[in-house]
Amino acid sequence: MEIIGRLLDGSLMPHGHCLLWRGDLLLMHVGGDLLTTLAYFTIPIALIILVRKRDDLEFDSIFLMFAAFIFLCGVTHLLSLVNVWHGYYFLEGIAKSLTGLVSVATAIMIWRLIPKALAIPSNKTLREKNHQLDAAHQELINLNASLERQVKQRTLQLEKLASTDPLTNLVNRRTIVATLESEMERAERYDVALSIIMIDMDDFKRVNDEHGHLVGDKLLQTAAKGVQQFIRKTDRVGRYGGEEFLAVVPHCDADNAARLAERIRYKMATISIPLESREALQTSCSLGVAQYQPGWDMNEFIDYADKALYKAKHSGKNQVSVYSSETKNGAE
Numbered sequence: 001m002e003i004i005g006r007l008l009d010g011s012l013m014p015h016g017h018c019l020l021w022r023g024d025l026l027l028m029h030v031g032g033d034l035l036t037t038l039a040y041f042t043i044p045i046a047l048i049i050l051v052r053k054r055d056d057l058e059f060d061s062i063f064l065m066f067a068a069f070i071f072l073c074g075v076t077h078l079l080s081l082v083n084v085w086h087g088y089y090f091l092e093g094i095a096k097s098l099t100g101l102v103s104v105a106t107a108i109m110i111w112r113l114i115p116k117a118l119a120i121p122s123n124k125t126l127r128e129k130n131h132q133l134d135a136a137h138q139e140l141i142n143l144n145a146s147l148e149r150q151v152k153q154r155t156l157q158l159e160k161l162a163s164t165d166p167l168t169n170l171v172n173r174r175t176i177v178a179t180l181e182s183e184m185e186r187a188e189r190y191d192v193a194l195s196i197i198m199i200d201m202d203d204f205k206r207v208n209d210e211h212g213h214l215v216g217d218k219l220l221q222t223a224a225k226g227v228q229q230f231i232r233k234t235d236r237v238g239r240y241g242g243e244e245f246l247a248v249v250p251h252c253d254a255d256n257a258a259r260l261a262e263r264i265r266y267k268m269a270t271i272s273i274p275l276e277s278r279e280a281l282q283t284s285c286s287l288g289v290a291q292y293q294p295g296w297d298m299n300e301f302i303d304y305a306d307k308a309l310y311k312a313k314h315s316g317k318n319q320v321s322v323y324s325s326e327t328k329n330g331a332e
């Protein structure tokens with residue numbers, strides 16, 4: 001109780017007496033303390049708001065110590081202001097002591113934090129790191145784009161490999177059959193003509209037997225090129241079997257397909273493969289033509305072209321035969 005009484009004892013000599021109650025001195029001391037008090041009470045609020053809102057802020061504790069230290073300075077200035085008219089010097093002394101203690105604690109903390117604070121990268125370093133990151137990011141994007149291009153390219157190559165016959169470079173059987181399937185759907189839907197030509201090299205076994213497989217291969221390659229030269233860009237030809245080619249000819253009826261087949265036959269008959277020690281090798285082929293009829297399935301369609309081809313072979317080879325019910329009968 002005695003201590004509280006002493007603390008609240010404002011009966012000591014007011015500080016105004018030291019200032020001789022002079023207006024100019026009072027104005028400076030009172031005005032200065034008033035402004036400082038106001039400022040020192042608002043700064044801690046700002047610091048606390050900052051610490052609470054920025055949870056990524058480093059060194060929270062030092063900000064809070066600063067807030068306490070500045071607040072206590074504000075209290076000291078407030079009591080100085082009061083003590084111009086009163087004499088609460090015990091209270092002011094306690095406020096100053098507390099301020100001193102908190103200041104010393106803050107100073108110690110600051111010195112201990114300095115190495116840590118210095119270790120934080122500067123804005124310049126961060127900007128440089130950012131640039132490096134941007135450059136690395138861009139490099140990754142470019143690398144990714146180039147990888148994607150390579151994958152696309154490789155996929156195309158693989159697709160081509162999977163659909164191409166390596167010897168003749170024509171599309172393989174699977175692909176020509178798929179083409180035929182979709183052309184049949186188109187012919188059915190739009191009611192347009194569609195024909196196929198089955199082309200089979202004549203006496204190919206003899207070529208292999210007499211001249212060897214390499215010559216046989218060369219002949220197949222030359223024949224494939226020859227057929228390709230004769231068909232339109234919209235037509236497709238593929239290697240259907242060993243020495244058998246299948247041409248799919250959309251928008252073409254049996255008569256026109258037969259004319260095309262005849263031109264191919266003629267062209268094939270002009271092929272000659274140079275041989276090392278003998279005269280050039282001559283060859284020929286037989287061709288079976290069939291025009292699509294709505295309702296046929298693909299196997300039937302191919303089978304009818306095959307039957308026409310069979311007839312061409314059996315009628316002496318090196319000729320074209322068109323499928324008709326007569327052919328069917330003849331073939332069976």
Ligand SMILES: Nc1nc2c(ncn2[C@@H]2O[C@H](COP(=O)(O)OP(=O)(O)OP(=O)(O)O)[C@@H](O)[C@H]2O)c(=O)[nH]1
Pocket residue numbers: 167200201202203204205206208212213214215216217220241242243313317
């Ligand atoms: N060199 C070579 N020969 C092949 C290839 N594929 C199949 N052959 C051969 O082609 C020949 C086909 O013989 P056959 O089916 O008897 O037919 P062909 O001798 O042409 O007789 P016809 O069709 O009646 O004129 C066989 O000897 C197969 O080995 C190939 O890729 N290269």
